[in-house]
Amino acid sequence: MSKTDAHIITAEAGDVISVELEIEKGRVDIVIGAEGDEPIYFGNDVDSGKSELPVSAAGQYKLTVEARGTAGEIAVQRLPNAAEE
Numbered sequence: 196m197s198k199t200d201a202h203i204i205t206a207e208a209g210d211v212i213s214v215e216l217e218i219e220k221g222r223v224d225i226v227i228g229a230e231g232d233e234p235i236y237f238g239n240d241v242d243s244g245k246s247e248l249p250v251s252a253a254g255q256y257k258l259t260v261e262a263r264g265t266a267g268e269i270a271v272q273r274l275p276n277a278a279e280e
Contacts, residue, residue, distance in 0.1 A: 197221075199261045202271070206250040209276030212236075214269070215245045221265030229254045243267070247274075 204212060204227075212227060214236065223241050227248065228234030235248050235256070250256070258271055 197263045197265070199259065201257055201259045204256045204258060204271070204273055205254075206256055206273050207253045207276060208251060210250045211274040211276075212248040212250060212256065213245070213272050213274055214248065215271075216241055216243050216267070216269055218243050218265065218267040220267070222263045223265055223267075223269070224261040225269075226259045227256055227271075229256050 206212060212235070214225070214227070216223065216225075218241065223238075225236065225238045225241055226234050227236040229252070232252075235250070236246065260269060
């Protein structure tokens, strides 16, 4: 797969954005951040692995993935703030 894709995640303060990568081959670049703010995640040529990113401010977070010659899977999900449940 070679393409760039973007998705919006709406999150509340205290939520966690979970990113799980299973990269078999190729190059994947990922950026996650709110418009106008520094990214909460930035990775060039990322490897397989899992990251949990705490959200400090409510808002819409844009996930941008650029894949070149890639095979594998990317799973991103918002985990609600456990203190509010």
